[in-house]
Each structure stands twice: as C-alpha cells, then as structure tokens.
Amino acid sequence: xxxxxxxxxxxxxxxxxxxxxxxxxxxxxxxxxxxxxxxxxxxxxxxxxxxxxxxxxxxxxxxxxxxxxxxxxxxxxxxxxxxxxxxxxxxxxxxxxxxxxxxxxxxxxxxxxxxxxxxxxxxxxxxxxxxxxxxxxxxxxxxxxxxxxxxxxxxxxxxxxxxxxxxxxxxxxxxxxxxxxxxxxxxxxxxxxxxxxxxxxxxxxxxxxxxxxxxxxxxxxxxx
Amino acid sequence: xxxxxxxxxxxxxxxxxxxxxxxxxxxxxxxxxxxxxxxxxxxxxxxxxxxxxxxxxxxxxxxxxxxxxxxxxxxxxxxxxxxxxxxxxxxxxxxxxxxxxxxxxxxxxxxxxxxxxxxxxxxxxxxxxxxxxxxxxxxxxxxxxxxxxxxxxxxxxxxxxxxxxxxxxxxxxxxxxxxxxxxxxxxxxxxxxxxxxxxxxxxxxxxxxxxxxxxxxxxxxxxx
DNA sequence: TGTACATCAGTGAACGCGCGTTCACTGATGTAC
DNA sequence: TGTACATCAGTGAACGCGCGTTCACTGATGTAC
Numbered sequence: 001x002x003x004x005x006x007x008x009x010x011x012x013x014x015x016x017x018x019x020x021x022x023x024x025x026x027x028x029x030x031x032x033x034x035x036x037x038x039x040x041x042x043x044x045x046x047x048x049x050x051x052x053x054x055x056x057x058x059x060x061x062x063x064x065x066x067x068x069x070x071x072x073x074x075x076x077x078x079x080x081x082x083x084x085x086x087x088x089x090x091x092x093x094x095x096x097x098x099x100x101x102x103x104x105x106x107x108x109x110x111x112x113x114x115x116x117x118x119x120x121x122x123x124x125x126x127x128x129x130x131x132x133x134x135x136x137x138x139x140x141x142x143x144x145x146x147x148x149x150x151x152x153x154x155x156x157x158x159x160x161x162x163x164x165x166x167x168x169x170x171x172x173x174x175x176x177x178x179x180x181x182x183x184x185x186x187x188x189x190x191x192x193x194x195x196x197x198x199x200x201x202x203x204x205x206x207x208x209x210x211x212x213x214x215x216x217x218x219x220x221x222x223x224x
Numbered sequence: 225x226x227x228x229x230x231x232x233x234x235x236x237x238x239x240x241x242x243x244x245x246x247x248x249x250x251x252x253x254x255x256x257x258x259x260x261x262x263x264x265x266x267x268x269x270x271x272x273x274x275x276x277x278x279x280x281x282x283x284x285x286x287x288x289x290x291x292x293x294x295x296x297x298x299x300x301x302x303x304x305x306x307x308x309x310x311x312x313x314x315x316x317x318x319x320x321x322x323x324x325x326x327x328x329x330x331x332x333x334x335x336x337x338x339x340x341x342x343x344x345x346x347x348x349x350x351x352x353x354x355x356x357x358x359x360x361x362x363x364x365x366x367x368x369x370x371x372x373x374x375x376x377x378x379x380x381x382x383x384x385x386x387x388x389x390x391x392x393x394x395x396x397x398x399x400x401x402x403x404x405x406x407x408x409x410x411x412x413x414x415x416x417x418x419x420x421x422x423x424x425x426x427x428x429x430x431x432x433x434x435x436x437x438x439x440x441x442x443x444x445x446x447x448x
Numbered sequence: 449t450g451t452a453c454a455t456c457a458g459t460g461a462a463c464g465c466g467c468g469t470t471c472a473c474t475g476a477t478g479t480a481c
Numbered sequence: 482t483g484t485a486c487a488t489c490a491g492t493g494a495a496c497g498c499g500c501g502t503t504c505a506c507t508g509a510t511g512t513a514c
Contacts, residue, residue: 022490022491025490025491041351042267043266043267043351046466046467046468047467047468047469048466048467048468049466049467056491056492057491057492057493058467058468058469058493059469059470059471059491059492059493060490060491060492062468062469062470063489063490063491064490067468067469068468124406124407125349125406127265127267127412127414128414129414130414130416164432167419168420168425168428171418171425172400172425172428172429172432174403174407175400175403175404175407175408175425175429176396176399176400176403176429177403178403178406178407179398179399179400179401179402179403179404179406180399180403182348182349182402182403182406183348183398183399183402184399188351190351190352190353190354192354192364194395195391196392201392201395201396201399204392204396205396205399205400205433207436208388208396208433208436208437209429209432209433209436210436211435211436212431212432212433212434212435212436212437213432213436246457246458249457249458270499270500270501271500271501271502272499272500272501273499273500280458280459281458281459281460282460282500282501282502283458283459283460283502283503283504284457284458284459286501286502286503287456287457287458288457291501291502292501
C-alpha cells in the first residue's frame with residue numbers, strides 16, 4: 001500500500017533508527033533470542049530459529065554475529081546494562097537513607113530476575129565466560145559496582161573502628177540476592193516454592209546480616 | 225580371549241551387579257551423562273552421545289529411559305541423594321558443637337558444587353522442575369532437610385524469647401551458600417573470580433548472619 | 449539333567465528433521481564526479 | 482541534476498551432519514516341565 005518501504009512504523013516498534021533492507025536486523029535478532037530464551041531456556045535457542053523469528057533467511061544473521069555464542073554474549077551484555085540501570089534507579093544514591101535504599105535495591109534485584117528471566121539466565125546461567133569480551137566483563141562489573149556503592153555507603157555509616165571490608169559486604173549481599181533469585185525467584189517451572197515471598201526472605205536476611213555487622217537497624221519489626 | 229563374557233572386571237568398574245548383554249547399561253548411561261554434562265554443560269548433552277559413550281547402539285537407551293529428560297532427571301535425582309549424604313556426613317549431627325559443624329556443612333556444600341559440577345547443574349540449573357517426579361522432589365527435600373536440621377539445632381541453642389523461625393534460617397543459609405557456589409564456586413569457565421576463597425566468603429557471611437540472629441559466636445577472629 | 453519356550457536387553461538399519469554454514473547472487477542505499 | 486560505481490544487508494538454494502525415534506530382529510539369560 002505504501003509507496004516507500006521506509007515508511008516507518010508498520011507494526012514494528014523499532015528500537016532505534018531504521019536500517020537497510022530489513023531495518024535493524026541486529027536489534028530484531030537480539031529481541032528474538034530474548035524471546036526464545038524466555039520460552040525454552042538458553043539451551044533451546046538456535047541461530048536458525050532466531051532468524052526465522054526475525055523473518056529473515058537463515059544466512060542473514062551471519063552479517064551481524066559470528067555465531068550463536070556471540071549472539072548469546074550480546075544478550076548477556078545488554079542484560080547487564082539494563083540490570084545496572086535498574087539497580088541504580090532503585091538504589092538512588094542511597095536516598096533517603098541507606099537502609100531504605102538497600103531494601104529497594106534488593107527488591108529490584110529480585111524483580112529483574114523474575115520479570116527478565118531470559119536476560120538473567122543469559123547473564124548468570126548460560127555458561128558464558130565473562131572473559132568472552134572486555135565489554136561483557138565491563139558491563140558485569142558496572143552492574144556489580146552498584147552493589148559495591150551501596151555497601152560502601154552502609155559501611156561509611158558505621159563507626160570506623162568496627163567497619164567491615166566493603167567488598168566483602170557487597171559480595172555477601174550479591175550472593176544472598178542471587179541465591180534467593182535463582183532458587184525461588186524465577187518465573188519458570190524450575191522455581192522452588194516458598195512459605196513466604198522471595199522479597200520478604202531477602203529483606204529479612206539482609207536485616208539480620210546488617211545487624212550482625214553492627215549496623216544500627218531499627219528495632220525488629222514483625223514480618224508482613 | 226576369555227571364554228565367558230561374564231568374566232567380571234575387564235576394565236569396567238561396574239557400580240553393582242552385572243546385567244545381561246552390556247552389563248548394567250542404565251548405570252553406564254548415567255555415568256556417561258554425568259561425564260558429558262561435566263564437559264559441555266547440561267545443554268550440550270545428547271541421548272545419542274550418551275549411548276555412544278556407553279558403547280551401545282543409539283536405540284539401546286530407550287530400554288531404560290523414556291527420553292533425554294528422564295535421563296537428566298535421574299542424574300539430578302542421584303545428585304540430590306549424593307548431596308544429602310555429603311551434607312549429612314559434614315554436619316555429623318552438629319558435633320562437636322553447632323558452629324563448628326555448620327562451618328563444615330558450608331565447606332561441604334561448596335566442595336560438592338566444585339567437585340561435582342555436573343550433578344550440581346543438573347540439580348539446580350538444568351531447568352528440571354522438581355515436580356518431574358515424586359522421587360526427585362523427595363530427594364531434594366531430604367537434602368534440604370540436612371540444612372533444616374542444622375538450623376534447628378542452632379535455633380535451639382538460643383534463648384527461647386529471641387528464637388528466630390527455623391525454616392527462615394535454613395533458607396537463608398541455603399541461599400547464601402547457593403549464591404556463592406553458583407557465582408564463585410564452580411569449576412567451569414563461567415566462574416567469577418574473587419579476592420578470597422569462596423569458603424572464606426561463606427564462612428564470614430554465615431558468622432555475621434548468626435551474630436545478627438543473636439547467636440553467641442566467639443569473638444571475631446581476623447580473616448585468614 | 450535336558451529340552452522347549454518365554455523374556456527382554458541390545459542391534460543395526462532406516463527415516464525425517466532442523467541445524468549450522470557456505471556460496472554466488474541480488475538489489476537497495478550511499479557516494480564520487 | 483544525473484550517471485556510474487561501490488558497498489553491503491539480505492537471499493535462497495544447497496550441503497553434510499548428528500539427532501531423536503521406530504522397527505523387526507537376534508541372541509543371551511531365565512524358567513517350566
């Protein structure tokens with residue numbers, strides 16, 4: 001109907017500038033991969049099917065990715081970037097106070113794992129070595145840096161004499177968040193059930209941990 | 225050379241009684257699967273290759289497993305059983321005291337994840353729903369029961385008025401152990417590096433956590 | 449003790465399928481003059 | 482403004498491959514009599 005093929009829109013909500021023939025195939029492939037991973041896990045996703053999903057011949061993806069692994073690594077990379085944004089927004093530089101912000105941070109962590117299981121498994125479970133590319137490692141480091149910043153602010157509020165190592169605190173918080181997310185907080189069938197929400201479990205765990213550090217938390221509030 | 229094919233031994237260290245033609249093919253397939261998962265992850269393991277690895281025609285496995293998933297679920301099942309044994313042995317009913325035993329328990333957890341990455345990923349990362357079979361769920365529950373027993377003993381040693389919910393404590397310990405194991409404690413290339421050992425990180429985290437619960441731990445000892 | 453039969457673990461050939469990958473190509477876009 | 486050319490994203494046909502699965506079969510083991 002339209003005279004020009006460049007007539008924008010046409011049902012496709014492109015994530016940026018339109019390209020040549022297809023119009024941003026790279027973007028479309030990344031989204032296809034994400035969709036397929038979400039449906040069948042990182043294992044059940046093939047280069048060919050991503051191409052089909054993007055409405056393109058099976059040879060086309062080779063213009064953009066060397067192979068399946070490179071595509072997967074790109075998904076993970078993008079996942080880390082989004083993860084960082086989400087965590088940063090939740091942490092919000094520790095406003096209004098470190099404790100409240102940390103609570104939001106934990107909730108954001110779990111929410112990301114739940115609402116973006118495809119990203120999450122590409123990032124942490126697909127077995128992609130961080131050493132795959134410098135960008136990937138950097139993106140992972142940047143996401144972790146948010147947790148590290150939070151740990152820093154928490155530690156700074158403690159009396160200097162009993163200040164624990166920042167890095168260790170960050171690693172502990174990361175570990176328990178990741179543990180809860182991957183055991184109980186996923187969207188798929190492999191999720192284990194829980195007598196409470198993953199959020200409550202994480203919040204309680206972090207509060208106990210902080211008290212153990214000597215961090216002056218408010219008096220214990222009843223669960224719920 | 226040997227007259228009888230039943231002449232035992234012959235290089236194969238069978239895990240039990242010899243069978244008919246092959247001699248315990250089911251066992252051999254499970255071991256083949258384990259080996260293949262260890263080499264290439266749960267994704268890169270095929271029914272056909274397991275058969276080849278066991279030195280048997282590609283149709284033979286169907287006598288023992290309905291399909292690939294059933295074999296994988298059996299690997300996970302066996303993994304949980306071994307995990308339970310390992311954890312139980314480490315916990316040793318909390319001897320000589322709960323704290324020392326808990327420390328051993330954590331180390332055993334990490335050691336299992338590191339030395340048996342194939343089992344560990346079949347159990348936790350292969351996406352096998354626990355609902356796959358009642359046996360699988362039961363085996364998983366039994367392994368968790370060891371952690372739960374440990375939490376119980378810890379809680380019992382605390383003054384009744386400030387005794388935390390046992391289940392919650394067990395879940396926290398499980399979560400941080402699993403988080404550390406899957407982020408830093410695996411044998412494969414996806415492992416993230418750490419400025420300390422995974423064992424030290426876990427031990428420190430659990431100590432802080434217990435102190436936060438009000439558990440009377442010894443005075444803080446310097447790291448290392 | 450021996451014979452006939454039942455059982456069933458494993459064979460091997462065969463099949464359709466989808467994947468990864470290659471290749472010469474086409475045709476739309478961008479650019480030099 | 483227009484023409485000729487370079488670029489390169491995507492085509493579509495083709496390939497070899499290994500997988501999952503089936504099938505009628507074989508042959509060793511176990512058992513009834």
